[in-house]
Amino acid sequence: MKKRTTLVYLLLLLISTLNAQNFKLFRYKTLAGTKPGVMTSTGKMVDISVFTKDYDESFFSSDGISRLKLWLVKNESKCKVLPAQVEFASPIARPSKIVAIGLNYLEHVREGGGVVPSEPVIFMKASTSMCGPNDTVLIPKNSLKTDYEVELAIIIGKQASYITEQEAASYIAGYAIINDYSEREWQLERPANQWDKGKSANTFAPIGPYLVTPEEVGDPHNLKIWLSVNGIQRQSSNTGDMIYKVSRLVSEVSQYMTLLPGDVIATGTPSGVGLGSKPPKYLRPGDVVELGIEKLGTQRQVIGSAMKN
Secondary structure (H helix, E strand, C coil), rough: CCCCCCHHHHHHHHHHHHHCCCCCEEEEECCCCEEEEEEECCCCEEECCCCCCCHHHHHCCHHHHHHHHHHHHHHHHHHCCCCCCCCCCCCCCCCCCCEEEEEHHHHHHHHHCCCCCCCEEEEEHHHHHCCCCCECCCCCCCCCCCCCEEEEEEEECEEEECCCCCHHHHEEEEEEEEEEEEEEEHHHHHHHHHHHHCCCCCCEECCCCEEEEEHHHCCCCCCCCEEEEEEEEEEEEEEECCCCCCCHHHHHHHCCCCEEECCCEEECCCCCHHHHCCCCCCCCCEEEEEEECCCCCCEEEEEEEEHHC
């Protein structure tokens, strides 16, 4: 009887552990600051700030997700349950860098009349451009051509330098949505086409609401991806249209810079951006931008203006 009881306990523990594999990480805003949370496999949202103070470089570099999975098996019932409606912050603390990939969807290249790049196009977004998934996005001062770009974001889980495509999967902590806002005049019409100038304004990188683990996402190249402005769909595609896939991108970026735990790689946007419309359709204060990626959630941003701040 004792042996049978032990086997039943081990089986229940195994089931609990497997269920704990399926969760989403998020951070939420409180009067006391930003705190880490988890959405469990049942949809319950709990505060896990007793486990870690934040989802930052230290958390990821110490195998935080694996440790959190094991911790939740024993401690989920003790965690503070959160209301269904929380104010989401970005799902990671400010990363050391946000790396972005340009011209990585075939139809997006075609809509701009471009040529498929012979290797991934890499540029940077300032980490200060990051904000929450539903925060107000501010059109920068003197901007006339602010645009949107829904993208799949890769969150790096451990330090990566000169890794191969075959190794890349083991360096990925998870995936999230990022809206790569862009000021097209500054990006494309200034001398030397300095993309970073048009990509790094404050609020130009809403991320979240969740970081979703690779186990729950499955194939990152078979996810519906969409964006609408004022209820009118502008972008509708599938991540399978990526020219350079996730493993190639992580490997490629690591050849030119060291990726640190918590860093972000934005993987490019599908067709339907404002720049590609004829005539172009840029954002104005009061516009509402909604976007989402299958399995990763949705975002909603009201467009404001930095001229009023």
